[in-house]
Each structure stands twice: as structure tokens, then as C-alpha cells.
Amino acid sequence: MKIDGDYLWDKTGEPDPEIQQLEEILGTLRYRPQPLEMPDELQTDARPGFFSGLGARLLPRFAIAATIVIALLGLGLWLGLQRLQRGQPLPVAKTPDTSAPGSNPGSVPMRTPNENQNQVATVPSFDESPNDETHPHRVNRPLLGANASRSPHEARKGAGKNPQLAINELQEGKAAKDQLMLALRVASAKLNLAQRKMQNTYPRDPVHNQHKLG
Amino acid sequence: MYELEATADVLLMTAQAKPSIAERSVETVPEAALVEAVLAGNRDMFGRLYQLYAPLVHGVLLARLPRSEVEDMVQDIFLHALRKLHTLRDPRAFGPWIAMIARNRAMDFHRRSHETTEITDDLRSADSSQSRAEEILGIICTLPDAYRETLVLRLVEGMTGPEIAARTSLTSASVRVNLHRGMKLLRAKLGFKEGLS
Numbered sequence: 001m002k003i004d005g006d007y008l009w010d011k012t013g014e015p016d017p018e019i020q021q022l023e024e025i026l027g028t029l030r031y032r033p034q035p036l037e038m039p040d041e042l043q044t045d046a047r048p049g050f051f052s053g054l055g056a057r058l059l060p061r062f063a064i065a066a067t068i069v070i071a072l073l074g075l076g077l078w079l080g081l082q083r084l085q086r087g088q089p090l091p092v093a094k095t096p097d098t099s100a101p102g103s104n105p106g107s108v109p110m111r112t113p114n115e116n117q118n119q120v121a122t123v124p125s126f127d128e129s130p131n132d133e134t135h136p137h138r139v140n141r142p143l144l145g146a147n148a149s150r151s152p153h154e155a156r157k158g159a160g161k162n163p164q165l166a167i168n169e170l171q172e173g174k175a176a177k178d179q180l181m182l183a184l185r186v187a188s189a190k191l192n193l194a195q196r197k198m199q200n201t202y203p204r205d206p207v208h209n210q211h212k213l214g
Numbered sequence: 215m216y217e218l219e220a221t222a223d224v225l226l227m228t229a230q231a232k233p234s235i236a237e238r239s240v241e242t243v244p245e246a247a248l249v250e251a252v253l254a255g256n257r258d259m260f261g262r263l264y265q266l267y268a269p270l271v272h273g274v275l276l277a278r279l280p281r282s283e284v285e286d287m288v289q290d291i292f293l294h295a296l297r298k299l300h301t302l303r304d305p306r307a308f309g310p311w312i313a314m315i316a317r318n319r320a321m322d323f324h325r326r327s328h329e330t331t332e333i334t335d336d337l338r339s340a341d342s343s344q345s346r347a348e349e350i351l352g353i354i355c356t357l358p359d360a361y362r363e364t365l366v367l368r369l370v371e372g373m374t375g376p377e378i379a380a381r382t383s384l385t386s387a388s389v390r391v392n393l394h395r396g397m398k399l400l401r402a403k404l405g406f407k408e409g410l411s
Contacts, residue, residue: 008368008393009375018401019369026370028347029281031272036264036292038257 060198067194071187078183082176249305252296260299264292267309270381271316273367277355278320281348287323291316310383353403354396361396364389 006013245266251259271291275284295312302311351370354362367373373381379389 008397009390011374019397022350022369022400023372025343025347026350026366027372028344029276029351029370031269031288031371033265033268034285034289036261037289038260038293038296 060195063194063198064191067191071190075183075187082179245308246305249299249302249308252299253305257296260292260296263308267312267381268292269371269373270309270313270367273371273373274313274316274363275320276351276370277359277363277366278317279323281351283323287316287319291319307383309381313382350404354400356403357396357399360388360392361399364392365396365400368393 007016008019245263248259248263248266252263268288271288272284275287275291279287291312295315302308351366354365354369356362357365364378367378367382368375375389375393376386378384379386382389384392
């Protein structure tokens with residue numbers, strides 16, 4: 001078998017007459033230089049903008065992060081509003097007195113927690129009925145304000161003395177827990193929805209690296 | 215130097231390793247600077263890219279399309295490339311990129327048309343050497359894809375093997391094998407024993 005050698009590869013070495021003949025015949029079909037006719041209005045498209053370049057890849061992450069931040073802000077705002085609606089705690093409740101009454105005769109007499117309970121329990125507007133089915137999660141704002149600074153230990157002590165108060169506190173706690181769980185579920189659903197939307201909006205481009213030959 | 219008695223496969227083994235496009239620096243790839251210049255707004259530089267790569271695109275199309283379609287499509291492809299140049303991520307890969315555009319355009323052409331080629335007046339009035347050339351080109355086009363494109367670039371456009379490898383981003387070894395195996399098939403189909411003419 002005749003070997004073409006280097007001539008076929010890089011036109012060096014001993015020329016192959018058959019290849020030369022083919023080159024001569026096929027050379028008539030060779031590209032003849034022609035000027036490229038570029039219309040004046042033809043412009044190179046602008047460089048990819050933020051939303052079609054790097055931003056397109058980062059946008060889903062930005063969206064998810066923004067959703068989380070918004071959800072957290074909303075939750076914080078909601079909790080703050082709830083706290084405001086419950087009213088300010090009584091000023092006297094800020095300094096729980098652990099000393100015995102009358103130990104400091106020169107100072108202004110302070111109420112004991114039990115005294116606070118007694119006072120709060122007699123607020124006329126407070127509906128103490130635990131069987132109020134029309135408002136199962138009704139917030140007892142004066143009571144919450146009065147008990148806001150009480151320690152759990154004190155609350156348990158007070159509950160021992162006043163079972164009705166303990167039931168109310170449990171209901172309040174349950175209602176607050178339910179509302180918090182509902183808010184978390186809503187935030188989670190919104191996050192999932194945003195993530196799904198971003199995945200559908202920006203599919204991966206399958207023709208990247210199209211210049212690579214298989 | 216390679217031994218004259220060596221076969222194509224042995225040549226493949228002894229070929230010197232050629233750096234890929236990714237390994238070549240921007241300085242050694244002038245088209246990278248041209249692409250950057252065009253992207254910066256210098257449209258005249260695109261004319262230089264056109265001069266450099268028009269034979270490649272012409273050869274890629276000639277291996278796949280009727281000759282009457284090739285000239286116009288070369289222009290179309292370069293205008294398309296100018297519009298979409300910003301999508302080229304690696305300026306050093308302009309050659310492979312535009313070659314792939316040409317291959318895709320050729321495939322689109324065959325999808326739209328029904329593989330019918332009308333005999334135009336130009337073909338009828340072509341002289342005997344031209345018709346012989348087109349006859350041989352038709353035989354080359356019956357070869358497998360990898361062989362026919364490489365053979366057209368080598369025998370029609372007059373590019374050397376290293377040039378083909380550099381412009382298409384194929385490895386030197388692949389181009390060498392394609393050339394030798396394609397030439398072997400072409401010889402068999404042409405029947406060189408009887409002579410070409």
C-alpha cells in the first residue's frame with residue numbers, strides 16, 4: 001500500500017502525484033474571497049446584561065434569600081404588633097420583690113406578686129369563663145400585661161392558688177403557639193413556591209459549550 | 215520525521231502532542247484579540263476574522279450542502295456570528311464556534327429542504343474540469359462526516375492538517391487519522407488504478 005507520508009498532512013516531504021492531482025481538480029471549488037457585506041444597521045448585540053449573564057445564575061439565590069428575609073421581617077413585625085396589642089406590663093411587675101414585706105420600712109411599699117394577681121383577677125372587663133366557645137383564642141390582654149414579667153415559677157405558684165388563672169394561661173399559651181405555627185407554615189409555603197417559580201423560570205441552557213465537538 | 219512505511223495508526227502514536235485551545239495563551243491566538251476588538255466596537259476587525267475563517271466555513275458547508283447554496287450561506291453565517299459574538303465565552307474558540315454554527319445551519323437546511331437539488335443553468339454550463347471537480351466532491355460527500363469535512367478542508371480549501379486542527383479545535387491526532395482513513399476510502403471509491411481523468 002502506498003503511504004501518503006507527510007504530504008497529505010502538512011504538504012511537506014515527497015509530493016504524492018495522486019493527491020496533487022486531486023488538489024488541482026478540487027481547487028477549482030475553493031473559496032474565492034469576497035467582501036463581507038455588513039449592513040450599516042447591523043450591530044453586535046450588547047454584552048449580556050445582569051439578568052442574562054451572571055445575574056441569571058444568581059437571581060434564584062437572591063430571590064430565595066430575599067423571601068427568607070421578608071418572611072423573617074414579617075414574622076418579627078407580627079410578633080411586635082402582638083406584643084403591642086397585649087399592652088404594656090405593669091411597672092410594678094418589673095421588680096419582683098423577693099424580700100419580706102416591710103423589711104425596708106423607708107422605701108415605697110411594693111406589691112407582692114400575689115397582690116398583683118389579686119388585683120388583676122378583679123378587673124371587671126375580664127371574662128374569666130373558660131367555656132367561651134365563641135372566642136376560644138380570645139386574648140386576655142390585661143392579664144397578659146400583668147403577668148408578662150412573672151417568672152414561670154411564680155406562675156406555677158399562682159396557678160396552685162388560682163386554678164382558673166392557670167387554665168386561662170394555658171389557653172393563652174396555646175393560642176400564641178398556634179398563631180406562631182401558622183405563621184411559620186405560611187412562610188414555608190411561600191418559600192417553596194418562590195423556589196419552584198425560580199427553577200421553572202430559569203432552566204439551564206443545554207447548548208453551553210456548543211463549540212466542543214463530540 | 216515520520217517513517218515512510220508507517221501506517222496511519224502508527225503516525226497517530228508518534229504525533230507530537232499539540233496544545234489544546236484552552237492551553238494556548240491569548241497571545242498565540244490572534245483571533246482572540248480580534249474578537250475582543252470587535253466586542254469593543256471595532257467592526258473593521260470582524261472583516262479580518264472573516265478573511266481568516268471564511269475558507270473554514272466554506273469548506274464545512276461544501277462538505278454538506280449543494281454548492282449553489284454555499285456562497286450565500288457563508289455570508290449569512292458571518293453576519294449571524296457578528297450579531298451573536300457576545301455569546302462566545304472563550305474568544306480563543308472563535309474557529310470551533312463558527313464551524314459549529316456552519317454545521318448547524320447545514321443541518322437546518324437539510325431539515326427544511328427535501329434533499330432535492332435542482333440542476334441549475336450554472337451547473338449545466340460548467341466546464342468539464344468544474345463538473346469533474348463536483349463529481350469528486352460528490353464522492354467525498356458520501357464518506358462519513360468526520361472524513362469528508364477534513365478532506366474538503368485539505369483538498370479543496372488547501373489547508374494543512376495542523377491548520378485544520380487549530381481552526382476546528384480537533385486534536386492533531388484526530389485530524390491525521392481522519393485524513394489518512396478518508397483518503398484511503400476516497401482512493402478506493404475513485405479507483406485510482408484507472409486514473410482520475
